[in-house]
């Protein structure tokens with residue numbers, strides 16, 4: 001099997017703080033790869049480097065054979081992404097969010113319209129095609145983001161905590177859909193999650209990262225065997241300890257307030 | 268091309284879809300036109316300066332444009348916080364195209380706001396010297412809007428949060444407006460004030476608007492256009508540079 005993602009000694013420093021400390025791993029083409037770790041471990045930072053959003057401080061990386069530092073656009077055409085934080089435009093409709101994405105990725109109009117309808121049906125949002133995203137629930141937004149990430153036929157899809165805050169039904173639905181994509185279209189899946197059952201069920205290969213360092217890799221079964229535990233959750237706790245990590249907080253609420261102040265009734 | 272179009276269209280759609288926002292941002296210019304235009308009119312006339320509403324209208328159009336375009340440019344801060352910026356940053360489109368599309372969209376919207384203020388001014392008694400001056404005045408509005416949208420994007424590319432935004436609104440936009448000669452004639456202003464106004468690009472925008480709408484300009488149309496074009500080009504370049512350096 002060939003590797004579609006190759007990462008070697010990848011490092012990211014924010015000032016003097018080293019968020020990712022020389023990680024190395026590979027993801028097989030057509031594989032399902034779970035990147036697990038407590039809050040602040042460096043998962044999102046690693047994904048941002050793979051997806052050209054952040055410049056690595058050191059190390060080498062290849063995505064679909066291209067280097068994100070020198071071949072950013074080739075890399076960008078290779079993947080779709082669902083970010084950890086929402087990234088839809090709330091003031092546009094579901095269709096417009098997808099349409100804008102299609103235009104940005106140069107999908108020709110006919111293909112675009114057809115594919116948008118297919119994808120909306122797939123994530124069961126066809127009847128909300130022309131509703132504003134601001135009126136969507138968290139689960140609907142997530143599904144729309146997944147549809148958007150798939151619109152340009154990527155070879156890899158990155159899912160950064162895609163099921164955060166979703167109810168079990170939606171989570172279940174989402175994963176069976178992702179597995180189907182992987183099986184039928186051969187799309188490589190790279191995801192993070194805090195739900196260990198999900199990772200155990202879906203992932204073919206797992207890497208556990210903590211404090212910016214990869215501390216274990218293997219299949220779910222291998223990690224359980226290695227730690228002598230009976231569930232991935234316990235394997236994870238055995239590997240990363242039980243100390244609670246703080247999630248860095250954003251200034252979202254302040255921002256909302258300020259925007260309302262300066263722009264009248266906008267949400 | 269697709270990138271420029273999409274970013275432009277997004278700005279225009281947002282504008283068209285929020286009638287209350289349009290109405291809201293016309294309130295302030297209307298207040299200035301009525302309170303100052305009518306209130307100071309007699310004093311202005313007594314001082315032998317002519318009709319104050321006629322003098323004031325181009326200045327208030329400039330005000331609407333600078334506020335709207337800088338505000339639109341600063342949308343980047345919200346797009347960064349609310350995540351949409353990331354969606355554009357991972358797209359296989361040059362950052363230059365994204366930045367340029369945003370600037371054009373913001374400028375289109377701000378110029379439209381300026382045109383609405385012009386209509387409003389006419390409704391309350393402003394009379395342009397000639398109707399033929401309207402078309403070139405609209406072009407000037409677009410140019411001024413382009414300039415300050417680029418300024419907004421340049422500044423916003425370096426800011427991360429709302430504190431910075433308030434700071435810019437109060438420390439940059441307010442002085443730019445009040446010191447531009449939008450409210451008072453530069454020809455009779457004290458030397459020091461005139462000197463400051465000469466470093467304020469909005470002065471030249473308002474001056475060019477006065478040239479087409481009232482028939483008189485303090486600096487002259489040639490200098491106005493030269494400065495507006497040069498400063499726009501500079502901020503488009505600087506904004507593109509800063510925007511390309513954003514890490515999300």
Ligand SMILES: Nc1ncnc2c1ncn2[C@@H]1O[C@H](COP(=O)(O)OP(=O)(O)O)[C@@H](O)[C@H]1O
Nearest residue numbers: 014019037038039040041042043044045046248
């Ligand atoms: N832009 C940034 N500037 C400074 N520190 C950051 C930045 N982004 C992330 N970090 C820090 O890097 C560490 C890893 O963050 P992240 O990759 O988001 O973790 P995870 O996704 O695993 O929860 C955290 O300590 C976080 O606070």
Ligand SMILES: [Mg+2]
Nearest residue numbers: 043044045084
């Ligand atoms: Mg994360």
